[in-house]
Amino acid sequence: MFKEFSKDFWWGAASSGPQHEGGATEGGREPSIWDKYYEMAPNRFFNEIGPSECGDFYHRFKEDLSLLKELGLSTYRTSIQWSRLLPYGATEPNPDALRFYNEVIDTMLDLGITPFMNLHHFDMPWSFQEKGGWENRDTIKHYRYFAEQCFKHFGDRVPYWFSFNEPIVVPYIAYIGDYLYPNAMDMHRAMNVAYHTAIAHAEMMDAFRESGVKAKAGIILNIAPSYPRSEHPEDLKAARLADLFHNESFKDPSLKGVYSEELIKFMQDNKMPLPILKGDDKIIAKGKVDVLGVNYYAPQRTKAKENIPNPKAPIRPETFFDIYDMPGKKMNPYRGWEIYPQGIYDCLTDIKDNYGNIETFISENGMGVENEERFRNEKGYIEDDYRIGFITDHLNQVHKAIDEGCNCKGYHLWTFVDNWSWQNAYKNRYGYVELQLNNNKKRVIKKSGYWIKEVTKNNGYEI
Ligand code: BG6
Numbered sequence: 518m519f520k521e522f523s524k525d526f527w528w529g530a531a532s533s534g535p536q537h538e539g540g541a542t543e544g545g546r547e548p549s550i551w552d553k554y555y556e557m558a559p560n561r562f563f564n565e566i567g568p569s570e571c572g573d574f575y576h577r578f579k580e581d582l583s584l585l586k587e588l589g590l591s592t593y594r595t596s597i598q599w600s601r602l603l604p605y606g607a608t609e610p611n612p613d614a615l616r617f618y619n620e621v622i623d624t625m626l627d628l629g630i631t632p633f634m635n636l637h638h639f640d641m642p643w644s645f646q647e648k649g650g651w652e653n654r655d656t657i658k659h660y661r662y663f664a665e666q667c668f669k670h671f672g673d674r675v676p677y678w679f680s681f682n683e684p685i686v687v688p689y690i691a692y693i694g695d696y697l698y699p700n701a702m703d704m705h706r707a708m709n710v711a712y713h714t715a716i717a718h719a720e721m722m723d724a725f726r727e728s729g730v731k732a733k734a735g736i737i738l739n740i741a742p743s744y745p746r747s748e749h750p751e752d753l754k755a756a757r758l759a760d761l762f763h764n765e766s767f768k769d770p771s772l773k774g775v776y777s778e779e780l781i782k783f784m785q786d787n788k789m790p791l792p793i794l795k796g797d798d799k800i801i802a803k804g805k806v807d808v809l810g811v812n813y814y815a816p817q818r819t820k821a822k823e824n825i826p827n828p829k830a831p832i833r834p835e836t837f838f839d840i841y842d843m844p845g846k847k848m849n850p851y852r853g854w855e856i857y858p859q860g861i862y863d864c865l866t867d868i869k870d871n872y873g874n875i876e877t878f879i880s881e882n883g884m885g886v887e888n889e890e891r892f893r894n895e896k897g898y899i900e901d902d903y904r905i906g907f908i909t910d911h912l913n914q915v916h917k918a919i920d921e922g923c924n925c926k927g928y929h930l931w932t933f934v935d936n937w938s939w940q941n942a943y944k945n946r947y948g949y950v951e952l953q954l955n956n957n958k959k960r961v962i963k964k965s966g967y968w969i970k971e972v973t974k975n976n977g978y979e980i
Pocket residue numbers: 533536682683739812852881885931937938939941945
């Protein structure tokens with residue numbers, strides 16, 4: 518049976534400035550929170566490979582984009598690094614950054630690749646992080662200014678803009694989990710950061726509308742559908758809370774233009790009031806997006822707490838519910854994430870049924886696998902059949918969702934060329950194209966790359 522997609526389906530891939538650009542110290546770029554965190558704690562990064570060891574898109578973007586074209590992909594998302602465009606709080610854009618991003622955008626357009634540009638991918642410039650980052654409300658106006666500069670200089674050629682990639686991640690990894698500076702272990706600070714980020718998103722949308730740029734703007738959310746262990750009321754409550762913190766904290770402001778009253782009340786009741794100022798509701802109302810990017814990797818499974826938490830330990834989402842380790846779940850052992858293709862369908866159906874069926878697309882989905890060299894064949898390329906299987910299983914669910922009326926316009930794999938994965942550095946590889954780190958960063962198409970070339974040519978695949 519042939520699974521056919523629409524003629525104008527966005528077959529694409531996603532990456533980000535901090536993970537693939539490189540040129541970290543070139544062209545006047547300022548260090549971001551990741552560069553500084555690597556200086557502070559290199560041992561936390563796999564094989565001590567830091568953010569400057571990227572795929573060098575900064576110098577090799579023409580090669581990457583030509584390869585993208587060769588595989589028939591027609592859309593590509595990356596990000597403009599704030600730390601490159603306006604280093605050290607500059608008010609005038611850095612000329613080298615203008616040159617670089619202009620060249621990237623123009624090259625894409627020349628090749629017939631539609632640019633999707635994101636403005637923030639966990640990468641706060643260090644000079645703003647030192648002043649409190651997203652905990653400091655002042656950062657929002659600087660971020661808005663950065664967005665305005667992006668629209669002014671590149672708005673005439675970029676049809677899709679995004680305020681943030683996965684804005685709930687920084688609160689989780691830096692303020693609840695121990696994975697990024699300032700390693701706060703403080704849920705109150707985390708949710709303050711999330712709240713300020715939601716305001717920043719709305720400011721970006723407002724700046725976008727004021728700029729008059731003829732394009733669409735939105736946000737990219739890592740939606741993890743929340744499944745309870747059972748129908749027991751306490752399990753249901755656990756799943757509800759996980760959904761509230763992880764998903765609705767950003768779905769409500771960006772899809773409904775409101776901040777969840779339930780979340781506000783929960784934080785208030787638990788003595789962690791959000792830093793709400795008078796008039797914020799009017800700002801948040803401006804945050805309704807034109808387009809939503811859905812990053813889907815894995816669901817969250819939750820259950821009622823088994824034990825009463827230590828009352829003196831830091832408060833975390835898991836103070837209120839437990840993670841449920843469902844027997845028999847299929848796992849990606851390298852990344853430790855569950856593989857559950859139906860989750861992508863559930864995400865899209867939820868957007869259709871509960872959020873006005875807004876225009877959406879799968880902005881990230883993918884499978885990180887360690888030590889892929891073991892699958893290299895005699896022709897010299899990696900046979901990543903597991904990735905082809907993973908993508909097919911998820912695309913089948915996307916296809917079903919579209920058949921049932923979901924307004925989903927495309928599928929972007931994470932990622933195109935293997936890129937630097939934060940603390941995991943190059944442990945797990947995600948791309949259609951291998952990055953040979955020890956071979957002058959040579960790009961070698963994997964079997965999945967040849968496979969997607971056929972898929973893009975035929976607008977579908979046989980199952
Ligand atoms: C997404 C992010 O959460 O997942 C990417 O937007 C990230 O930046 C990707 O690289 C895969 O996760 P990881 O941690 O394996 O790199």
